[in-house]
Amino acid sequence: MEQPPPTFQVKGAEIRKLRMQAGLSTDEMAKKALISRRYLNHLENGYRTRMRPGPYQRLRTALGLPADSTRLLGPPEDPPQER
Known part of the structure; x- marks a missing residue:
């Protein structure tokens, strides 16, 4: 069985857009997502770009996105290159 990644890279602008479309304040969304x-x-605001699986799942659920949605996820990171 595959392990979930330790963190998810997320798009902050998309989080804000979806929160605002839902008509929720930052406080309301944070309470709903338990963060x-x-x-x-x-x-x-982009100060943080990564989330652990638990908070990510709660935020995704609070925004009404299905479990298989990748809408909040940023581009996958390339592995470090050896020199």
Whole structure:
């Protein structure tokens, strides 16, 4: 069985867009996703770009996205190149 990645790279602008379309404030969305308002603010503003699986799943659910949605995910990172 495949292990989930330790973190997910997310698109903060997409998180903000979906939150605003849902008509929710930062406080309301943070409470709904069981994360802090500050953490959500940092994600939306790009100060943080990675999320652990638990908070990511709760945020995705709070935004009404299905489990197989990749809408919040940023581009996959390339593995480090050896010199």
